[in-house]
Amino acid sequence: MGSSARASRIKKNNSALKKRVFGPVEQARNERLSAKLLALAKAPKEERMDVEQEDSKEAAKKNEAVADVDMDASTKKTRSKREVKRLQEARAQRQERKSRKKARNQVAFPSKKKGGKR
Secondary structure (H helix, E strand, O other): OOOOOOOHHHHHHHHHHHHHHHHHHHHHHHHHHHHHHHHHHHOOOOOOHHHHHHHHHHHHHHHHHHHHHHHHHHOOOOOOHHHHHHHHHHHHHHHHHHHHOOOOOOOOOHHHOOOOOO
């Protein structure tokens, strides 16, 4: 008979594997990652003067676009209270129609229905 995953010898073998095989691999990986992070931290930082000037130009373009959108919003048609109420009532009636239907979660076999033999 096979032994379960809870068996003590399986636990012992797994812990030995972790210790002998996976332990050194994981330690080597951690060393590589830390070396890479140290190299990145010691690297000189780049100057960003050109990037800031380009960002300000892009921001100016965005502000112009926002101003155009604001002008369009002010010319937008507003709805009266009466029209809003009418639309809400129509929406409510549509919801009622949908909720009256009975959910059909069954497959209908024509031969099994009453009088539906073919």
